[in-house]
Amino acid sequence: MIRQISSLIVLVALGGCASQTQGDVLEKVVFLGRHGIRSPTVSPQEMQHRTGHVWPVWSVAPREMTGHGTDALRAMVQAVRGYYSQTSLFRSLQSCQAVAQEAVVWADTADHRTRQTGEVWAKEIAPGCSLQARWASTTADPVFNALGSPAASVDSSVLERDFDTAKDTLPEPASDAALKALQGLLASNACTEKPASSQCLTTPTTLEWKKGVPRLKGGFVTGGMAAESLLLTYAEGLPLTEFGISERDVPHILEIVMPAHEAENHLLRRLPEYARARNGMMAKSIRAFLSDQSVYAIPGILPSTKVLVLAGHDTNLAAMMALFGVDWSFSDQPDSTAPNTVLAFERWRRSDGTREVRLKVFHQSLEELREAKAPDIGKSAITLSPTQPFFIP
Template identity: 30%
Template sequence: MALFSGDRHMRLRMRTWFRKGRVCLLALFGLCGMAHASDTQNPGDLRLVVVLSRHGVRSPTTAPESLDAFSSKPWPTWPVPPGYLTPHGKQLMSLMGHWYRAYYARAGLLSDHGCLTSSVYVVADDEERTLESAHGLMDGFDPGCAVDVHPSAKQGSDALFSHAASGASDDDRAEAVAAVLGRVGGDPARLALAHAGLLKQMQAILLDCAPHTCGDAQAAGKKILLDQPASITATHGDGLVSIKSPLHNASTFAENFFLEYVQGMPMSDVAWGRISPIQLGQLLTLHTSFSDIELHTPIIARAYAGQLATRILATLQQATDSHALPNAIGAAQSKMVFLVGHDTNIETLAGLLNLHWMLPEQPADPAFTGGALVFELRSTGVPARYIVNAYYASQSMEQMRNSTALDMAHPPQIAPIFIPGCSSAGPRYDCRLDRLAKLIAQASGSRSVH
């Protein structure tokens, strides 16, 4: 004891070792991402949490018989129609809802028991998989309580999740095409060339043959993935750009393999037994890479997510003085706002604000089923200064496949997010609300299309 009490240098070293050991334990239990909410000095009072969630596990949106042209064997049968939430997917959403309740009760924002109908507001896109996902979330978040799920219209000022680009001019569409072409060196074929190795793996899985050795499959009328045409052109309606590429097709197939895996299908049915979980994680790069080109390109992200970002900002601002604002979502007294939409909503909002994240053993910027972008609003100091922190949360593929119960010792995977142009250095990447407002106004721009 005399040695430690008399040696200030040694005491400092011991404190450093303890702090490092504590960080290592957090990493060991997967809690590093959540340490920012409770383990820093004076993090401020938590006022509001906005959760932008993707729906849960669904069946493929394309009917299996339409996909069979690319595969040597039929695609597996699902228990629900194309694009519908599965019962397993709803259960997983309930597990996420339970975790949100437990975590934010521990953080002091919510009570850990009783109904929260006056403190939570839920909006979902008006499709079956999103509405049912929202109900699943609430089954876990506020069980046995009558929480309303508000459907969002497809059109108009209340539309949150639709890609309302129908008012885009020909010049807007031409500029969007140029922006995408500019990311691929002006040649749509380069999308496939840049991912040639993974595309060859995908081809082998689909037809059980190597490239240039699939003659029998081709003679049987099967489509060769690498032979599909490539083009980037303007589209109409609610879209801006149509991208055709082997990468586009492979992105869909990789997503479908992912859905088979997290649905809990036998491994003999996941990509016809021709893939391992590690290979699946690698092939998902095909999906995230295509989404990055299609949805993160700034002009497209601005057209698709500008209104959503503005509404989320108004919701955060409303919570600063509890007075209703016209564009805000939910009541002024809400403590948590859940927005249940699609991966495209998360992807385009991330593209708009240049947000990026990584989860262990997965490709960059995944937008998994049930995963969410989360924005926390805190106040600190007198007079109050408002801070926003962002993170991405998702169950791991194994947690989804196995319906793993989530708690503080077994949380979902978490990635704190640095908001470029707003966040400061530090473990929570604090972003001042007033700076975020300027960033969103600039990113959305007067030319955003609605």
């Protein structure tokens, strides 16, 4: 098993139906999904400069979702739709007239891949209904990233304390072993040079500020980026033989190196103060929508809207972990926020008339991503127990 599942999590097999208790009714749902498989965020030349190793050339420009990534995402959304298809909420979406009144797909405007992701969701969540994904007309949307905007303010002293706490609770020895394994794969002599090369991953990870925005600097930044890029390369179907890894050994190697990426999340993206400043508006919008309040940050949401899709990034998923007090990991996928991972916020009305919010996370295994195959959500869905309550009327 890649990592043990948190004690906050209970695996449930729902038999292909989202309802858990007879008589309960699903009234609303928010889907927060990461985009599909993308190329590394920098060019192969820059990847080599940062890591000391030659990287494969992709079929798309840096940061773009691939055709294979689109296929895998399509399979994932179809699986989500199938999972909820027997609920009364989704049965109503079989009418295109209802779709126009009840469903909104809102994507991060900052990246082409998230806008594409929104379009896939719009097409597959309500097939044949011409649902349109939408996004902000500006270059940035504070729902997905408010840092650097008037909507965000970071308390530096609080963030520094969060960071110090995170360093003390960094999972060891997995994260240290991940950096050592990556060093051997990428630039085995980088740490023995005098002075040590910038490609040495044992450099301490520190918190720094640039134009008032916090960021990490050090080994886990390069290591986390490299580990995720190896996973994306494999998921895309590209060989890793140039790294000295045979195809049959790749899943095991990824299991070893991905804790570097998880550590990068642990040290910044999941810090409460950072998550609040960066994605507090997203969390507030989700709470407002599920509480039948106005959602000012996302246009187009009507009182009749029942399904809200947010097409975003792994950083958004990491922030929701912090803001709602949840955690998860997968036995067949070493990246807890891998491409196409979906966090679902469900509002249910119990038979006694009271309401509750249930959180679930859906994912594709490493091999399902590589094969662009739909998961069996009924068997792999994870139900989460948030420590931060919702306020539902």
